[in-house]
Amino acid sequence: MRRFVAHSARNLITRRRNNLTTCVLQHCTFPLRFLTTASPGYLSGHVASAGSASAPPLTLDTINPKVLKCEYAVLGETFILAQRLQQELKENPGSHPFDELLYCNIGSPHSLGQQPITFFREVLALCDHPAMLDRAETRGYFSADAVKRAFQILNHFPGRATGAYSHTQGIKGLRDTIASGIEARDGYPADPNDIFLTDGASPAVHIIMQLLIRSEKDGILCPIPQYPLYSGSITLHGGSLVPYYLDEDTGWGLEISELKNQLETAKSKGITVRALVVINPGNPTGQVLAETNQQEIVEFCKNEGLVLLADEVYQENVYVPDKQFHSFKKVSQSMEYGEEDISLVSLQSVSKGYYGECGKRGGYMEVTGFSPEIREQIYKVASMDTCSNISGQILASLVMNPPKVDDESYESYSAEKDAILSSLARRAKTLEDVFNSLEGVTCNRAEGAMYLFPRIELPKKATEAAKAVNTAPDAFYARCLLNATGIVVVPGCGFGQVPGQWHFRCTILPQEDKIPTIVSQLTEFHKAFMDEFRD
């Protein structure tokens, strides 16, 4: 094991390059290009473009500096290295001390073996090829409620034309279904005209950032640690990320006093704070907010005139009996706040939950408390891409209105759903316990979402070794872990953390038969790493 750690450090040193980009949030100073220029095949795998001296004039000095500045750690350096290692393993089996890569870097359940929910896929297939519905013999191979649902859905499309552009906000009938699902979830009314269906949740984040950010003097309050889509999108649109720190010691607690302090600090720097981002359940932190806490947050946004951007894509992923998901819409309605009181954007996605259909790129934002004029501007920006993909729209309507108890599919659907969620809960607990058993590592429980975010106290020698190769200590640790075991995690610097602290994000998504391997590899690696670098 030790040799891999040393080998990895040597590799880092050998390949040292000048830095060009640094992590927005902390000095994760291991640039993306470091790896890709050093290794052909992945991004730069074609000879012709490999840096000819007379290449066309576009250079890093002449592109938009906001692009240069933004980072997206989840698919950043560690992932790119992992892809290279995977290619090397394929071309040269035995070239690394592991047989396969274990991707714990990204919340993509199906890529690690989770199976799709049968009912959802039946409906999607029928809607893709409605000719099957017209033939009794093919209908017979689908559950009765999938057939019924497919008919219902196709009836929302004039001429069954699922190949046409939809309304920019999405097919009205599907938005009706989603609105009903929101009402059933919250116990408060929802309006289909408030819903914008999007390709996953990410485009919604960009639209809101585009709307709000005028210059670097506009700030967005963002949790630290945060999902780097937010920091990336804020940077790309030229705004300022105003950090508020979640309190690791209280299970990643969100303190209103911290929000107020950071808001005041931002104001004193001349920054106009426009919005507050809250990720609940948390990514990468896994906490589930208490309803009373959410009430305080709503009150804060109302008083300060901030748009509340509620990332609620993990609403179905809650694993502990003492916590429950409450949407911010429900909480603000329960406080009797309405359209006049608070501007609220709630994000949902088909990529998460028990369904985990990342490849379908379905999602929506529910937009309330914006004036008609502003809504038209949101519509206009969304309309430039015409509409989101129809399969994703259909799937979004399905996850918000799954089979009911009297439906033929209900039993198998429930069994599939429960198996996934209970397994995720077990995996979360197992991995939490493993992390807490490692020297110098502490880890809050994952109450929800799909991640653990353990903190590592790294020995001084390790941080020095990292510094010598011009990288953040947790990025160094993640890279050593990857080179030694094939386990891919994302270093904490990509999410932001209290300066001087180090973490990494590890998903709970490997299937249960892989967990023992991960546990033993991780434990063995960590011991070797600490032995190598212990002060």
Added chain:
Amino acid sequence: MRRFVAHSARNLITRRRNNLTTCVLQHCTFPLRFLTTASPGYLSGHVASAGSASAPPLTLDTINPKVLKCEYAVLGETFILAQRLQQELKENPGSHPFDELLYCNIGSPHSLGQQPITFFREVLALCDHPAMLDRAETRGYFSADAVKRAFQILNHFPGRATGAYSHTQGIKGLRDTIASGIEARDGYPADPNDIFLTDGASPAVHIIMQLLIRSEKDGILCPIPQYPLYSGSITLHGGSLVPYYLDEDTGWGLEISELKNQLETAKSKGITVRALVVINPGNPTGQVLAETNQQEIVEFCKNEGLVLLADEVYQENVYVPDKQFHSFKKVSQSMEYGEEDISLVSLQSVSKGYYGECGKRGGYMEVTGFSPEIREQIYKVASMDTCSNISGQILASLVMNPPKVDDESYESYSAEKDAILSSLARRAKTLEDVFNSLEGVTCNRAEGAMYLFPRIELPKKATEAAKAVNTAPDAFYARCLLNATGIVVVPGCGFGQVPGQWHFRCTILPQEDKIPTIVSQLTEFHKAFMDEFRD
């Protein structure tokens, strides 16, 4: 008929509002909000948000002015009015002098009755629900090559996991297929690493604009008339549109002297021109460039160091025997220009061609002649949205590698394809002839794409009536046409045109059984309009 024209003009006057936004390109000064605030139901159909005095503080004065400034005419005012009329017809049949809306505003073939290509949908359905492949009895209901293709495609996905995120650029095996398709089309090599699969072509445009535009001092040479995605994206990203005018008198010819003049003019204003947008076949203009013209364009971009952004989404839509589509990649390769000579982005989409699968949101950009460092920046921006939707990716691979002559589906596939393309050619010719028969209207032929862009000489009284309701004359004409006949077109001001000239864009997409109705309605309306306003 006359009463509808007059009624329409009165309506415009009654609903007059203050202007807030103006067309980027010309004074299409009929603001989006004009219609939506005047009419509940479509965008602002919920009472709670209808402009309360104590609404949250976000106002048109405090949002990003770039958002306020950008326009997207295709789904703009005329379309929104059309949606309202459709709703009114549904709720109150007979309330308008037509029974149905005829959407000639948008290139969405399936919404007007075009059927999907069976082979493509079979493969999509099988990939959505692979369980069907495992059962001989269900396999039997699909063509043998669809089954084979589905197996081939699923083999590109580890564990057949079409529900996982893919590589940001798209599934490698699908990019291999697309690269082979490009090679077969062009006769020159294509590299799968150059391909970025995207949700339709629009996200690729945004990525390139984000990359290139640093401030309003960066300019993008864009044809006038142009597809307003370009003007919208340039505005949204804070750049300057540098217009070059297509010459209507020579069939929307693209003159190099015009490019040079406009480039010099832009330079003299302190604008750094970064890229040239060419839409071939043209949108909204329908011309197909000659290869010699393309060579001149390539030479121009090479000499001036401009990125050539080639919108080639209509590459399968060519209707005249004397013209042929040539990709800019092929043209530049035939000139023996390679990676060192010209930075080229070629866009393709599953939404156009004979397939017209707009709802699937599939597409790609092929990126050549960018240094590895720049490619990494493109990758990074794309990675923030993780990947494009998998069904769209699969479909993109299918359209670039459709059934071959020995495949079981070939005959039916070819019949479907040929029927669609030959029908489009007939419709293009019929509508072109009709427009040319109208008083004061001239119309170039649609050599390709999906549109005609007739020019109208409007009588002075009509332009005055338009001015009285604070709208552009062609927007006024389009609105009157819609109110009288239900035919939806997009006024020329949304695409840009020589100042003082007026046009509208009309798709060739209504099915052939609708064409006689459109011809008679249009002719009757136009006569009534001219009689009403003739000087």
